[in-house]
Amino acid sequence: MDEIILRTTELTKKYNNKAVVDDLSLEIKKGEIFGLLGPNGAGKSTTMNMICSIVRPTAGKVELFGKELNANKKEVIRRIGYIPQDLAIHGELKAWENAELFISLYGLKGNVLKKAVDRSLEYVGLSDRRNEFSKNFSGGMKRRLNIACAIGHEPELLIFDEPTVGIDPQSRNFILEKIKESNENGATVIYTSHYMEEVEAICTRIAIMDNGRIIACGTSSELKRSVSDKQDITLEEVFLTLTGKKLRDISE
Amino acid sequence: MIRYLIKNNFKLIFRNKLAVIVLLFGPALTIALLSNAMDSLMRSYEMPDEFKVGYRSSNSVVNENIGTIKDEGTDAGIILIEYPDGEPSELIKNNDLSAFVDINGSDYTIYKSGDHKTEGAATEYFIDKVMKNGIDAALDNMAPRTEMVSDIKETKLEYMPAVNATDYYGIIYIVYFSCCGMICATGMLSSEKKNGIERKYNVSSVSPFRLYLARVIPTLGVIIICTLIEAILTAVLFGIHWGSPLLSALIVIMMIVAFTSFGFMLYDISQNIAITVIALFAIIWILGYLGGSFETYMYSDFSQNIKNISAFYHANRALVELSCIGRSSYAASSLVFSGSITVICAIVTVTIEMVRRRGRN
Ligand SMILES: Nc1ncnc2c1ncn2[C@@H]1O[C@H](COP(=O)(O)OP(=O)(O)O)[C@@H](O)[C@H]1O
Numbered sequence: 029m030d031e032i033i034l035r036t037t038e039l040t041k042k043y044n045n046k047a048v049v050d051d052l053s054l055e056i057k058k059g060e061i062f063g064l065l066g067p068n069g070a071g072k073s074t075t076m077n078m079i080c081s082i083v084r085p086t087a088g089k090v091e092l093f094g095k096e097l098n099a100n101k102k103e104v105i106r107r108i109g110y111i112p113q114d115l116a117i118h119g120e121l122k123a124w125e126n127a128e129l130f131i132s133l134y135g136l137k138g139n140v141l142k143k144a145v146d147r148s149l150e151y152v153g154l155s156d157r158r159n160e161f162s163k164n165f166s167g168g169m170k171r172r173l174n175i176a177c178a179i180g181h182e183p184e185l186l187i188f189d190e191p192t193v194g195i196d197p198q199s200r201n202f203i204l205e206k207i208k209e210s211n212e213n214g215a216t217v218i219y220t221s222h223y224m225e226e227v228e229a230i231c232t233r234i235a236i237m238d239n240g241r242i243i244a245c246g247t248s249s250e251l252k253r254s255v256s257d258k259q260d261i262t263l264e265e266v267f268l269t270l271t272g273k274k275l276r277d278i279s280e
Numbered sequence: 281m282i283r284y285l286i287k288n289n290f291k292l293i294f295r296n297k298l299a300v301i302v303l304l305f306g307p308a309l310t311i312a313l314l315s316n317a318m319d320s321l322m323r324s325y326e327m328p329d330e331f332k333v334g335y336r337s338s339n340s341v342v343n344e345n346i347g348t349i350k351d352e353g354t355d356a357g358i359i360l361i362e363y364p365d366g367e368p369s370e371l372i373k374n375n376d377l378s379a380f381v382d383i384n385g386s387d388y389t390i391y392k393s394g395d396h397k398t399e400g401a402a403t404e405y406f407i408d409k410v411m412k413n414g415i416d417a418a419l420d421n422m423a424p425r426t427e428m429v430s431d432i433k434e435t436k437l438e439y440m441p442a443v444n445a446t447d448y449y450g451i452i453y454i455v456y457f458s459c460c461g462m463i464c465a466t467g468m469l470s471s472e473k474k475n476g477i478e479r480k481y482n483v484s485s486v487s488p489f490r491l492y493l494a495r496v497i498p499t500l501g502v503i504i505i506c507t508l509i510e511a512i513l514t515a516v517l518f519g520i521h522w523g524s525p526l527l528s529a530l531i532v533i534m535m536i537v538a539f540t541s542f543g544f545m546l547y548d549i550s551q552n553i554a555i556t557v558i559a560l561f562a563i564i565w566i567l568g569y570l571g572g573s574f575e576t577y578m579y580s581d582f583s584q585n586i587k588n589i590s591a592f593y594h595a596n597r598a599l600v601e602l603s604c605i606g607r608s609s610y611a612a613s614s615l616v617f618s619g620s621i622t623v624i625c626a627i628v629t630v631t632i633e634m635v636r637r638r639g640r641n
Pocket residue numbers: 043048066067068069070071072073074075
């Protein structure tokens with residue numbers, strides 16, 4: 029049996045008594061690229077934040093690498109690389125300084141840290157821009173730097189929260205390629221997006237999320253088969269059939 | 281490893297150039313602009329060559345030496361006149377006295393007039409010396425006591441050998457500005473806030489205490505470096521003289537540490553940089569006002585108890601006394617005061633952060 033990397037059990041988050049994540053139970057196995065697809069406001073980021081212990085759940089629990097998150101936070105959190113939806117980099121620091129700062133948070137130092145910084149910048153294609161202030165970067169470059177800052181400690185689980193929002197197509201393709209590459213090198217990936225083409229292109233398994241709930245889960249073809257016999261149906265149509273609304277209408 | 285956090289926070293602070301420039305040149309500019317005003321402020325405290333002080337002495341060891349004491353007084357410009365009967369405040373009013381001394385055994389009470397504060401202070405200094413020198417060692421530990429009369433305000437022994445205006449205000453403005461030094465951290469803090477860096481800190485396993493140090497240490501580093509440059513600059517430009525450099529540096533650094541910790545506590549509570557800066561400036565202004573940062577503490581109208589609650593009073597007085605007489609009994613109380621502020625503020629800040637992290641929404 030495949031090792032379970034992440035398990036959430038009846039995970040719930042309420043704000044002002046309204047559940048934005050509702051009774052969410054998920055299992056993600058080692059080696060997957062798991063896609064969480066849903067319109068803006070579906071509760072994707074809130075779910076990811078609970079998995080990283082940035083947000084405390086109202087109910088339910090999170091297990092990572094077979095261990096309960098709250099009781100083992102210190103140990104477990106080091107094995108995750110979390111790339112937040114909103115950029116978290118200092119504009120007044122140079123690219124390499126940002127990478128150094130954030131990678132050092134995971135206990136790396138000296139030569140090991142230096143190598144990790146070089147490797148991460150190389151990985152996102154920013155080696156030749158390492159001495160530039162990140163405030164002068166384009167949106168795509170900032171996103172790539174944001175990724176470099178979160179992967180330097182070689183995490184086993186990578187969590188990308190909408191890494192391709194608002195960037196140029198080249199950067200977008202670059203990021204998608206890199207996610208696949210990381211996965212091939214052994215990392216398990218959780219990928220949230222409201223772009224169904226992306227999710228379909230890279231994810232091995234997909235959960236469709238709406239109003240805080242998972243309404244369907246499976247491989248792309250399983251999802252399609254579940255709503256129609258036709259072969260050429262899109263994920264968009266799956267979403268429409270399941271929720272009665274269009275993904276695009278809500279999200280863009 | 282918070283070494284790298286400290287290093288990069290240091291860069292963030294230094295790259296906020298405006299705040300660093302204010303910190304570097306604020307005091308020098310203030311001293312240059314205000315030097316005339318300071319001179320005249322100080323001059324207004326100058327004494328007349330001679331003034332009259334009434335006295336009364338019962339069962340006092342002083343009685344035997346009263347002739348000598350009177351002569352010494354005359355040399356110092358204090359004309360001592362005996363009034364065996366009458367109410368001291370009435371005597372002061374009716375006989376144009378600057379002060380009245382009631383000596384009883386080894387105890388004495390000085391009545392001062394609000395119109396003659398400087399003379400009152402000089403009298404007190406004189407009598408204190410007389411009692412200390414003129415009496416047996418056995419009587420040495422007497423406690424001077426001061427009482428108030430109508431419009432006359434209380435001051436304990438406040439006499440200080442003359443300090444020159446530039447030294448006084450030079451020292452005091454450097455202390456004052458450096459205590460506001462936390463403004464230099466605004467670049468780092470606003471970048472953290474604007475860019476949601478807190479989340480990244482939370483997903484790492486760096487403890488709140490270490491994060492606290494990672495912010496405070498580089499802030500202190502920048503302020504202390506700027507203050508040192510500032511002290512050298514003003515010493516060269518205005519000839520400001522510091523006494524006992526090591527002790528003075530320790531007192532100033534501890535004040536910086538105390539008020540920076542205080543500022544970080546305000547920021548942790550308010551989570552708002554503008555509120556923090558305004559509140560910090562307001563509180564430092566009030567404490568500075570009570571502690572002689574604007575009007576010299578020697579002649580200020582505040583009661584001793586009020587002055588005592590201001591950390592600035594202890595630091596200012598210690599530094600000024602070190603500068604002009606080379607020692608000060610206020611050095612210890614200043615260090616205790618700033619040390620306590622530091623510890624309390626650090627504990628409050630880290631506790632709030634820990635609670636906040638645990639109960640995160
Ligand atoms: N701190 C918060 N307080 C109140 N409501 C919140 C908070 N964070 C998120 N929400 C709400 O929760 C819902 C889900 O948000 P989010 O998880 O960011 O969705 P997604 O990432 O899928 O776009 C939204 O309606 C959002 O307004």
